[in-house]
Amino acid sequence: MDLNSIYTELIMEHNQSGHNRRHLENPDHKERGHNPSCGDDLTLELEFDGDIIKDAAFTGHGCAISQASTSMMIDLIKGKSKREAYDLVNIFIGMIKKEITDEKELEKLEDAFILQNISNMPARVKCAVLAWHSLRESIKEDVETGE
């Protein structure tokens, strides 16, 4: 295991910057995600403008990987439609499960692409996907019934 491939500068940046760690003033939806085996406990807050994710933020506590992954996800999905966000979640989870390996596809994840290495660390996979599952739960119904 190469720690350099996990605790990268980008992850450290997201972990420490905290720019997405706050409460929204008027969230339309809150989704709590909890990983009972290690205690990560994050709440995702979302504000919608019609179909668009206008703003997003998170609170709670967790390890560097879960915090950074959440922050990267928020940067990625802000301003996107629910459908686009939903597709990105599926790409991310596909990447972590090693089901999606096509670089072109994975580049759509922007910063979060760097978390690909976590797919080699079974003990930390749950940390990386926690917030993404919360987002999926939050928008699943709208996206699936909208079709």
Place this chain on the structure above:
Amino acid sequence: MKSLNIERIREDFPILNQQINNNHLAYLDSAATTQKPLNVIKAIEKYNISNNANIHRGAYTLSIKATEEYDKSRKKIKGFINSPYSESIIFTKNTTEAINLVAFSYGMENIKDGDEIVVLITEHHSNILPWQMVARKNKAKLKFVYLDENSIINMKDFKDKVTDKTKIVAVGHVSNALGTINPIKYMVDYAHQKGAVVLIDGAQAIPHMKVDIQELDPDFYVFSGHKMLGPMGIGVLYGRREILEKMSPFLSGGDMIEYVEEQSSTYAELPYKFEAGTQNVEAAVGLKAAVEYIEDIGLENIKNHEMKLTKYAIDKMKEIHYITIYGSQDIDKRGGVISFNIQDVHSHDVATILDSYGVAVRAGHHCAQPLMKYLGINSTCRASFYLYNTIEEVNQFIEGLKNVRKWLGYGS
């Protein structure tokens, strides 16, 4: 007391002789499960090669041999903890099953509306959840005893909480999350004065210190084989004979019966009444070998060695200003468990980083979420030592700790 010949001991634990991430493996998670010495591995192998059959079945020689092996293991445990009777030793799957057995067979029938159950805030979930279920079903009250300013159990609070209404006091002998050794003898005597029945969760005590049932005189004492050099899948419930005799079976079915009619049955005698279905005989055989190994080395010597490592590690950790150590500051009140956090770094990241240096420690809530909440923390890292650990491994651990914050981008 004599110091251990660690080099000799380590030859008995081939699993420890391996590289993890290009470093020597320093296995510091024996509080979760211990490694098995060769005599345990070989005893299980020999049983399977020569003696395996289903016990208490038929008159053929092989089944008789297997039954004898199983009985010998029970006798070994009886001697090890100085139980007055072999029938008081019930084999279970683990500590968790043993506590559930007591909660369901004894608790559900004897704890009534308005009665009280007392546990410590430091309990493992397996000594909380079964009592929550009893309390909820029977409308009893579950009370927690908290810590004092020195992070040990507040005995005044204990005496306040244990009252004439208390029917069960269920306490851990040694805390798996903080490493604190509780004044268990005093607790047993006090609870008995109040007329309560006492269960002691000895999972973290039995591997490290002499437990004498006749001296301690608890009503129930439980532990797991896999934390004392034995196999997974075998645990022990010691129960006071008079109480066990009155209790109904926990699981029912094969092997625990006397006569079975269409609509009713009578049950086998102790201990078989509580051992329904085919048992894990090879694990019982392995557990016997584990006890032999421990007796051979000597519990006093084991404890002495562990505490040497623990004291050394705590002294070194105290020199690192960004480390917080939880639990008693008084080394005499501790076992070989150190729970700690590194400032600004989540315990899970600490464990991942230490793993890259070959050091295996546990991170998380240690199945003690109520304690974590009470302490106002989310999780801790935990290093725990056993007879096979060395000072070099403690140094490897300390060196790893010094590198943790750097990986997360902090200066020091």
